[in-house]
Amino acid sequence: MIFRQLLEVETCTYSYLLGDEVSKEAILIDSVKKMTDQYIQLLNELDLTLKIVVDTHLHADHITGTGLLSKETGCTIYQGIPARSSGVSKTFQDNDLISAGEINLSAIYTPGHTDDSYCFLLNKVTPYLLFTGDTLLIRGTGRTDFQNGSSRQQYNSIFKKLLTLPESTKVFPGHDYNGMTMSTLKEERLFNPRLQVADCSEYEELMSSLKLTRPRFMDQAIPANLHCGQ
Template identity: 55%
Template sequence: MIFRQLFDSVSGTYSYLLASRAGGEALILDPVLEKADRYCQLLRELDLRLVKAVDTHLHADHVTGLGELRDRTQCITIMGEQSKADVVSMRVSDGDKVTIEGLCLDVMYTPGHTDDSYSYLMGDRVFTGDTLLIRGTGRTDFQNGSSRAQYESIFNRLLKLPDETLVFPAHDYKGDTVSTIGEERRYNPRLQVRSVDEYIELMANLKLPNPKMMDVAVPANMHVGLHQEELAKQGLALCARDAIASLGRPDILLVDLRETSERAKHGTISGALHAPYPGIAESLKPGGMLREVAAATGRRVVFFCAFGERSAMAVTAAKNAGLANTAHIEGGLDAWKKIGGPVVHE
């Protein structure tokens, strides 16, 4: 396995690059905007293709690199379903799995620092975001934080993992790089409490100043999504209502870009062809499945995904590949379902 822990000294943020092999798919956790050049350089050096970028929560102390990496690599951006950030093209919930070639991360909802805080468990290690830090815990006094919820997340979820589980947090300010669940249980001063009430009292008396970047980072991190209205202006988008009205038309080919797990959980549109987004480039090449189907049938390819991010990127990719007769459903299946569009479960 390829594993790199990367550090941003300005915000004290750790980002993590994961892959199963050289030449394969890669995933990055908690990227920082200012480090995007470094991430892309490392991807080239290690011969990796970034397919997924994940934020453990909406950060308040730095601007996320999710949008920049999406624009540079066309990767899928991932956050928890509670997140208010518009950059997200895939939203996960507790018990889901985030997969790339050869690797699988189990999704754990661990609120408390914020209401959209998640941890990701991968074999012998857990990426805890700001929920559990090395000899500390994330503050709980803004962004719908809750000391009670954090206590539950730590004591009833994370500390239930085996003692030898490696702990990789999203931040550290003292120079520590890794810990274990067992170490934190024994030596983390904030975990030496006898009850949830004692923990709540401890967290209420920290009296920490707000992060220096908070007023800039939080609004910026909420609004870095693709501007889908630009595709609409170019006639390359269908609003959900028009898409529903076109259902069953013989001149349109609906293409579902979501992963199999998303389709199983949320359903799909009847008659849609399944072509997961990570393989879109191959599918659009001469001889590729989508290109051949479009050429053979003359149908207009209409992409859709969960929220319209992946499908917007697919329209651009198709245009660049010389396949002009495409569009996407603006807002994705989320918009489709909100106005009563029919879905089927396969």
């Protein structure tokens, strides 16, 4: 498998390219519109055909590249239910597989940051690879104070779904603001301060105490992303 992690520096957003070395088909997770030319250049350099673009959720901090990439490459736009964006080609739900060649990503519905948040698990490699979007960050978790967010749902998504996976599972988040690129579920269980809670009520109290600023590009990103960034 071909695997690349790409960083958009202005919003500290990670995108992930997964390519099948035999079929040359690829999946791109959480693209950023302003990086479209870089994605296409990399695809050409690696002799890959982009088959699927997918977002972990409707982003509020950057404009997705799904629409432009579909226009430029002919790839299929996937979005998880509840899908609200016009221009989506195909929807998926919990436990569905998203496949390109021999790459099979299992969709895990993880509401909490937003009500349409998903994580993607690649479990045909050892250790597993888990793409967590904004649900689980490195030493943090996604905010839950807008876009139908819910601290209770996020607690359940993390503790009752993600943390039931093998502790060796590698964690690749949608963002990092401190220079970290990856983690493991074991590390996050041990060292993530937001996971050091006794129960759901304590997690809800912790999240409600956060004093978070409004995302810088929210007014531009959400309307654009409701049309796949177009």
